[in-house]
Amino acid sequence: MRSLRRRSVLSAGLAAAGGGLLGACGPALGSGRNAPPPPGYVRPDGPQVLAAERERGGTGPVTKVELAALAALADLGGPTVPTWTYGGQVPGRCVRVKAGGTLELTLTNHLPQPTTMHWHGCVIRNDMDGVPGLTQDPITPGSEFMYRFKLERPGTYWFHPHTGVQLDRGLYAPLIVDDPREPLRYDHEWIVVLDDWVDGVAGSTPDIVLAQLAQDDEFGPRRGRRDGGRDGDRDDGMGDMGGMGAPTADPSVGPDRRFGRGGSDLLGGHPGDVAYPYYLINGRVASAPETFRARPGDRVRLRIINAGGDTAFRVALGGHRMTVTHTDGQPVVHRDTDALLLGMGERYDVLVTVGDGVFPLVALAEGKDATAMAVLRTSASGAVPAAGTRPSELDGMPLSAHRLTADESVALEPRPVDTTVPLRLTRNMPAYDWGFNRRDYSPSERMPVSRGQRVRLSFVNETRMWHPVHLHGHSFALPDGGPMKDTVIVLPRRSLDVEMDADNPGLWMLHCHNIYHAESGMMTVLGYRS
Numbered sequence: 001m002r003s004l005r006r007r008s009v010l011s012a013g014l015a016a017a018g019g020g021l022l023g024a025c026g027p028a029l030g031s032g033r034n035a036p037p038p039p040g041y042v043r044p045d046g047p048q049v050l051a052a053e054r055e056r057g058g059t060g061p062v063t064k065v066e067l068a069a070l071a072a073l074a075d076l077g078g079p080t081v082p083t084w085t086y087g088g089q090v091p092g093r094c095v096r097v098k099a100g101g102t103l104e105l106t107l108t109n110h111l112p113q114p115t116t117m118h119w120h121g122c123v124i125r126n127d128m129d130g131v132p133g134l135t136q137d138p139i140t141p142g143s144e145f146m147y148r149f150k151l152e153r154p155g156t157y158w159f160h161p162h163t164g165v166q167l168d169r170g171l172y173a174p175l176i177v178d179d180p181r182e183p184l185r186y187d188h189e190w191i192v193v194l195d196d197w198v199d200g201v202a203g204s205t206p207d208i209v210l211a212q213l214a215q216d217d218e219f220g221p222r223r224g225r226r227d228g229g230r231d232g233d234r235d236d237g238m239g240d241m242g243g244m245g246a247p248t249a250d251p252s253v254g255p256d257r258r259f260g261r262g263g264s265d266l267l268g269g270h271p272g273d274v275a276y277p278y279y280l281i282n283g284r285v286a287s288a289p290e291t292f293r294a295r296p297g298d299r300v301r302l303r304i305i306n307a308g309g310d311t312a313f314r315v316a317l318g319g320h321r322m323t324v325t326h327t328d329g330q331p332v333v334h335r336d337t338d339a340l341l342l343g344m345g346e347r348y349d350v351l352v353t354v355g356d357g358v359f360p361l362v363a364l365a366e367g368k369d370a371t372a373m374a375v376l377r378t379s380a381s382g383a384v385p386a387a388g389t390r391p392s393e394l395d396g397m398p399l400s401a402h403r404l405t406a407d408e409s410v411a412l413e414p415r416p417v418d419t420t421v422p423l424r425l426t427r428n429m430p431a432y433d434w435g436f437n438r439r440d441y442s443p444s445e446r447m448p449v450s451r452g453q454r455v456r457l458s459f460v461n462e463t464r465m466w467h468p469v470h471l472h473g474h475s476f477a478l479p480d481g482g483p484m485k486d487t488v489i490v491l492p493r494r495s496l497d498v499e500m501d502a503d504n505p506g507l508w509m510l511h512c513h514n515i516y517h518a519e520s521g522m523m524t525v526l527g528y529r530s
């Protein structure tokens with residue numbers, strides 16, 4: 001597959017999803033972006049990758065899971081929508097593995113498009129990382145693929161496809177790696193998955209939303225097109241999509257989902273590109289919330305995951321303060337807060353000692369004026385909080401990763417930086433055309449690093465929007481002893497330097513976790529030299 005051309009991945013998706021579009025799009029996409037990868041880099045199935053996997057601790061048990069990606073009707077607690085799921089439920093069932101064990105998960109693809117599975121935040125062998133056209137062949141409709149890899153580090157992770165905008169359907173689930181020597185003491189665990197939802201509502205799909213965004217000028221409808229204004233020529237939209245060139249859909253189907261007005265001081269202005277009809281916690285709308293039961297005085301560990309496509313969430317538990325213990329699966333010096341801010345892909349673990357009563361756990365779609373809710377109940381009496389409830393804990397300054405400190409067990413040893421990878425976050429105006437260093441995504445691009453190096457990733461956000469940037473296969477340290485993260489918010493017009501040790505050879509995606517930005521080109525590849 002190393003010779004697999006990205007475009008054929010796309011064409012396969014188009015053929016399945018769009019019927020007659022294949023002929024129109026295939027040739028139009030041919031370009032220099034299909035250049036073969038440069039020589040001198042580790043291959044995802046190369047000997048360095050296999051050696052690294054052998055060195056990884058992991059004599060623990062093998063957890064076997066069979067999972068099907070399939071179309072299903074999902075009941076969101078009122079609205080019932082046709083969507084794509086793992087095993088027919090949203091979110092998919094949590095997968096749990098013991099640290100030091102092996103996960104063997106066979107994914108069967110019953111979707112009408114190719115797919116793959118990515119293990120967000122996990123430090124694993126590169127050929128199991130689930131990036132089509134880079135680390136594996138796409139899993140075609142009707143076929144299956146066995147993912148098998150060791151998981152050394154405990155923590156809160158999740159998995160999702162890495163194909164097109166499939167992530168913004170119902171295809172996501174938690175992955176928890178349990179610590180056999182868990183240092184925290186708690187009575188219950190509550191996994192809280194946040195999501196913004198559009199799929200199947202009034203005919204919308206994420207592909208249609210992407211096609212609508214492709215018609216944009218910055219933050220507004222496009223007036224006339226670069227090719228002379230052939231408005232309505234849908235195939236033309238493909239030419240603008242730099243990155244993975246998702247299957248084109250008809251932007252006129254369903255309501256216009258582009259986000260218009262709104263702002264967020266926390267996010268430096270424009271909060272997102274998509275106005276979602278629903279916001280969910282654990283697959284439920286706020287009017288039909290999931291209820292989590294405990295007894296007054298219990299200690300509860302919350303594992304909060306933002307699985308959204310285009311929404312940051314501000315999260316608070318009414319009547320409680322939370323003690324943050326981890327972000328992105330990695331321990332931090334414990335810190336109390338009323339509220340948290342999570343960009344897409346980020347996770348926070350918190351401990352709470354629960355009071356007596358009925359309490360709303362609210363996720364405010366930051367800057368979008370809408371909420372998702374779940375309920376914590378420790379007493380039999382007491383009414384369910386109304387949908388739309390906003391506990392006062394949401395009002396203060398929510399904690400974000402920049403104010404945390406890495407736990408010493410995971411902190412990077414100080415050491416001189418060997419190489420700096422420049423990563424300007426850019427947008428080619430006026431199109432909806434995001435990128436790194438003004439370039440579109442190409443699976444043959446390599447930002448070079450070498451094994452053993454201390455690497456600085458130097459993000460400079462030249463755009464007017466925030467981006468949650470994510471690196472596969474590694475954790476990086478935020479400045480000044482900050483936490484170890486795999487996903488971090490970079491605010492508009494700001495810079496951020498993070499550091500990591502290049503200790504996991506392979507070809508690793510680095511991208512914005514706004515799925516619409518990623519699909520429009522804001523992705524690149526960190527490549528280990530061989």
Ligand code: C2O
Pocket residue numbers: 118120160162345470472509511513
């Ligand atoms: Cu959750 Cu490539 O990402």
Ligand code: CU
Pocket residue numbers: 466467468512513514517518522
């Ligand atoms: Cu982005």
